[in-house]
Amino acid sequence: MGILMFRKIIAFSLCTLLSVQIAVAFDYLQPLPDEPIAPKDNPVTPEKADLGKRLFFDQRLSWNGDVSCNTCHQLAAGGDDGGAVTQLPGREIKRSAPSVWNVAYMSTYFWDARATSLESQVMEHLVDPNIMAMRHNTNVVKRLQAIPGYRELFKTAFGNDAITIDNIAQAIATFQRTLIVPDSRFDQFIKGNEAALNAKEKRGLQLFNDKGCLSCHFGTNFAGPAPGPALKMGDGFYELFPNYRGSLYEDKFDFVADLGRYHVTLNPEHKLMWRVPSLRNITDTAPYFHNGSVYDLHQAVRIMSEVQFNYPITDEEVDDIVAFLKTLTGKYPEITMPRLPDTPGVSLLP
């Protein structure tokens, strides 16, 4: 059944060839690696991570100064904002904020997969009129250049005090590469500790495989391929949702009002194509789906079974899969709040 479903899924996918290649190149189940891969031109350094952390918490990176990265991607919680669709004053966000934890193991960013590197998603967030709303890279650079402390921090991190949009993106991406939540019970299990999962959780894992969930939710983050040799940089990875149309859930949860990747490419074949969301720490990222319309993980699992596979699922099976998914929550690292460089006696905001 797993194979049948897998083939059905990839038949609907634009990434058919890619997916087959991945099936060969990747183990379906992987523990979290010790460190994510960083691009050759942006190796992780403590200085860049420190600068990136300050930028991550700095509301001055938004036009009105009303939000920082941490507003919607909260490091005190699941790396999201816990709501369906983020409401920001004067802006219109249509999709639910995904988690920033373990984001270094994604190959594809935004629900519509419009960015394929951490660095480029930073830049997109900054200028997007509905997110940080800086509208143009120049505005970002000017804002930071006016804060004396940042010039020193960029010098320490990059060797000169030229504050550029590339350096800003590299610093924030570097900090994001440190946001790893290791040592979930699943990781302990897959590394060989059989006792890390109980019988119910193991049944859930078996069902997760047998039902076909793994055909999309595979790899480090259960979200498809991680950046690396198996996925050519820039290719992206996305799948169709809902796979079967006309379910009772479709109207109830308004699943097809937003056409996903189609809005980026205007390619009709990209209608309802979405990035595959990570399942790591999934217990801490409710509500679920691109529009955050489903508030309970049990219901999310049932919906996936019915709209992706058109296949009934029993309450007990749902319960077992949820028990397994709960083992994907790891140990969050302690984060010390940064101090943001000041502009004594002056505000830079409009």
Place this chain on the structure above:
Amino acid sequence: MGILMFRKIIAFSLCTLLSVQIAVAFDYLQPLPDEPIAPKDNPVTPEKADLGKRLFFDQRLSWNGDVSCNTCHQLAAGGDDGGAVTQLPGREIKRSAPSVWNVAYMSTYFWDARATSLESQVMEHLVDPNIMAMRHNTNVVKRLQAIPGYRELFKTAFGNDAITIDNIAQAIATFQRTLIVPDSRFDQFIKGNEAALNAKEKRGLQLFNDKGCLSCHFGTNFAGPAPGPALKMGDGFYELFPNYRGSLYEDKFDFVADLGRYHVTLNPEHKLMWRVPSLRNITDTAPYFHNGSVYDLHQAVRIMSEVQFNYPITDEEVDDIVAFLKTLTGKYPEITMPRLPDTPGVSLLP
């Protein structure tokens, strides 16, 4: 001149008798005490402070889950949000967020002085439809009762797992009593280190006294009396602004559109009465005034001289006073971000 101005100010104040009493009971200039006074029924404990810190960062304390205390009172920065007037979706805030740092040394909360204890201001913030928007204490209690981890934390902090609005307010107030920024150069100076201020800064302090600024900006926070025996709990402390009407600044910065305390009491004598804002860490809390309309500290000082005292001030005098005010910025403590208790696989938000 100082005395004359002082008498003029208190002649406009509803707190005349109180102010005179304070002038006797308080030293005008005080270093930051080691610890703030806490109410007898809410002594500071590490357990309450830990719980309060989590609540301070928890967006689930707002109705839509879109803001926490830290959204507008950022501990990574000056304890405010750096903007003129906070914009929150679906709400209308008319005043600039004041700093939460050293707030334990204020006797009066909100710009309109409508709360006179840290505990009661917490409760006001939670239910205010334009701030946390929980609308009723019951909603706050219900929200937290649904988060299993909080029951345990309340038990540890208060001895039983009854989550009540009083305990919630006491915990957050306790955390706020730990948000102290000590050891400014002014504190070093007033404790006896003459060399902590340079000649320009000392001239600024002398001018600050001579011009009459101290008549309102006295005490621990340069904001009037701190809680304690000199100010009866519940009395509040507020002053008139603008003191002289019809200045060129009044229209330019829209100073009299908001009538301040009058909106709370509907007492015509409370028109344009305001809490005296703290001057500690003033370099990090631009923009200034109740409506955040003034973006530069130099301009704020000039305006205060002209609209409170109707008295010209030279550029050099402004510069000296600003130099003195910059010595009021202390050493911010390091804050470790809390982990917020989760509701695995479920979202509590509407």
